[in-house]
Amino acid sequence: MTPCYRRRSVRGAGATGRKGVRVLDGTGRDSDTGRDSDFAAGAALDGIEEQTAVLVRNFELLRRRGGAADGLDHARYLLLRKLDASGPSSIGALAGALGLDPSTVGRQVSGMAADGLVRRGASAEDRRRSVVEATPGGLERMRATRLRRRREIAELLRGWTESDLATLAGMFARYNVAVTDKYVRGNPDPAGPQGG
Numbered sequence: 001m002t003p004c005y006r007r008r009s010v011r012g013a014g015a016t017g018r019k020g021v022r023v024l025d026g027t028g029r030d031s032d033t034g035r036d037s038d039f040a041a042g043a044a045l046d047g048i049e050e051q052t053a054v055l056v057r058n059f060e061l062l063r064r065r066g067g068a069a070d071g072l073d074h075a076r077y078l079l080l081r082k083l084d085a086s087g088p089s090s091i092g093a094l095a096g097a098l099g100l101d102p103s104t105v106g107r108q109v110s111g112m113a114a115d116g117l118v119r120r121g122a123s124a125e126d127r128r129r130s131v132v133e134a135t136p137g138g139l140e141r142m143r144a145t146r147l148r149r150r151r152e153i154a155e156l157l158r159g160w161t162e163s164d165l166a167t168l169a170g171m172f173a174r175y176n177v178a179v180t181d182k183y184v185r186g187n188p189d190p191a192g193p194q195g196g
Helices: 039-066 074-086 091-098 102-114 136-156 162-183
Strands: 004-013 019-025 118-122 130-134
Touching: 074 091, 074 102, 074 118, 074 130, 074 136, 091 102, 091 130, 102 118, 130 136
Parallel strands: none
Antiparallel strands: 004 019, 118 130
8 A cells, every 4th residue: 555645735726636735655755746845854854844944932931931030031041041151252253153133132231231240441452442242240140041041951851862862953953053053144055054
């Protein structure tokens, strides 16, 4: 028996007569047109599109339910993590590392400096250049947020194997790089990195 696959279509009634459904046989031929179709990629992209929408909804749900007891929104959290990893950095370097516009990072840094999370100072190498560094209080709040988030993720994904967790982290990283390359750097690589 030949397997039968179903996927959504933007066209009208398919071979089954039901609107929005296309039937593809196991050979990858479209039963509506009889033409070869890139079924595997199409079905996978449909799944990714749907799961991305669900993921965004779930992230918003987790944000609302988790609260922000530490007062760090995701933008501040990521900026502090970057400063923790790389040390004092210029606005331009932070913008490049975070995939943001320098003016956006400059506004974030100003607000964070006013709240005592970061401070600006002159670069040791070039006194004319300003650098941003995290304050001890900023790092403490970032680490508390990271610990809380890791606990929440561990609870959600309990029962997953270490290999599954590593695969998910790797796929998220590849997806985030693709988004940054296309929408921030304006330089998409359609082939993308190979492997995982």
